[in-house]
Amino acid sequence: MKFSAERATLLKALAHIQSVAEKRNTIPILANVLIHAADGQLSLKATDMEIEVVEVIPATIKREGATTAPAAVLYEIVRKLPDNVLVELDQADGDTPLQLRADRYATRLNVLSVDDFPSMGAGELPCRFKLNAGVLRSLIDRTRFAISTEETRYYLNGIFFHAADADGVPLLRAVATDGHRLARVETDLPEGAAEMPGVIIPRKTVAELRKLIDEAPEEIEVALSETRVQFTAGSIMLTSKLIDGTFPEYDRVIPRNNNRILRVGKKDFSDAVARVAAISQERSRPVKLTLEPGLLTLSASSPEQGVAKEELDDNRISYDAESLEIGFQARYLNDITDQVEKEVEFAFSDSAAPTIVRDVDSPSALYVLMPMRV
Incomplete structure (x- = not known):
């Protein structure tokens, strides 16, 4: 040669x-x-x-x-x-x-x-469709932060892609969860994907695919079976095994009646979270959100360093429901608000129930965050 x-x-x-x-x-x-x-x-x-x-x-x-x-x-x-x-x-x-x-x-x-040199082999891949590279990038970027790293729950170690139906509209959904937060993002179902099986694409495959997307042509060809998936982007072909497991029924953890609504600018909120969380070096220490009509107070404490607090008034937030105190891990809050462009919406029920988080300008994405005791 x-x-x-x-x-x-x-x-x-x-x-x-x-x-x-x-x-x-x-x-x-x-x-x-x-x-x-x-x-x-x-x-x-x-x-x-x-x-x-x-x-x-x-x-x-x-x-x-x-x-x-x-x-x-x-x-x-x-x-x-x-x-x-x-x-x-x-x-x-x-x-x-x-x-x-x-x-x-x-x-x-x-x-x-x-x-x-081994040949992995893709076998028969009966389901085939094309997906816009920008759309696939968005599905990955807005969900992969929630992929679990706990190997014992291997079925959570990837992104779950499947065909869904919402009020008669066929959709392609990408879902990831680690039990503490859930990310669900959807787009129009591509032609040819209606019969696709629900598949869990492993974390490493997601990372390698994401590297290729930025250099990919406008459309990526997807072919899959119940055990394999193959992405073809121009001159590159990536074939991967799928996670052999059953993804949880995630719809059951999405609350339906959260009616206490907070709206706040993404930058105002994430900057305030970062400032109050700086009081503690413990990654798992919560940030407490105290809500009153027209006022959001964020606070965090550390036995060694003290207490930090910041207020956002009605010039920067919108909240007119009942008073509420609820806590979240700072990193989890930032992971979700990082996916938001301008304004973030929180829908609360009470201090112990899951909270829904949305990007006001992008209804295709929904996030669920479990609170922490404060």
Whole structure:
């Protein structure tokens, strides 16, 4: 095998590939990238047996063939090469080292057998549709903060995508929850997605997909079954296993009769939360919201540091319901308000019940936050 490729083109592809390759080296071949040169183009593949990424880039093929090389090492070498150089990789046969040359730089990389490189396989993917890249970005960005990191509840370690119906309108919903907060974002159901199974896309897959979206064409092709999902964005194809579990019936935790409504500017609120929370270094310490008609008081305390308090009056808030005291973890409040553009709406019931949070300017998103005892 022998080929040459532009450094910038090769680097961009290796950046996508190497983040998927397994770095713990429990199975050495999983740390490698499979390089296949044929038909005037270069294919790069990496997998950790949960996710597989394949990218095809233009190259000048001088001798067709295939090999594997350490993904992270190859990426670092190419990253540190000068701009605008032509990178040439040459391997005489499958057992010899891979030679890399760029301008006056040269190195050799040990390889592993192509025959040992695993193929994850997607199988049949009967449900196929296209999704706007910007829409998919929004679905991910506004829900992934709520993905659980507790491995014991593995079925919460991803985003649940499914077809839904709201008052006769077909929708595609993305939902994530860790038991303390829930994020639900919806968009119009794409053509072809009506029969899609409900699928839980794992946290790592979500992270890798999100990296690709910014460089993706306008539309991303989605294909899925009950066990696999595949995203095709231009010359990149990402295939992933799905979480084999049942996502909770999240609708049951969304309260229906929260009628104490607070509206406040996102920046005013999040800045005030940050200031009062600064009194304590404990991540789990709550911020207390004391609500009276026309007045919101935020406060936090620390046995070591003291008490902090800030008031937002009726020039900056809207609240005319009964008085209420309720507490939330500061980080959870900020995670949700970070998703809001301008004005945030809180719908309360009482100090012990879940609170609904909405972006006033974006009704497609709904968040639920569990209170803390204060």
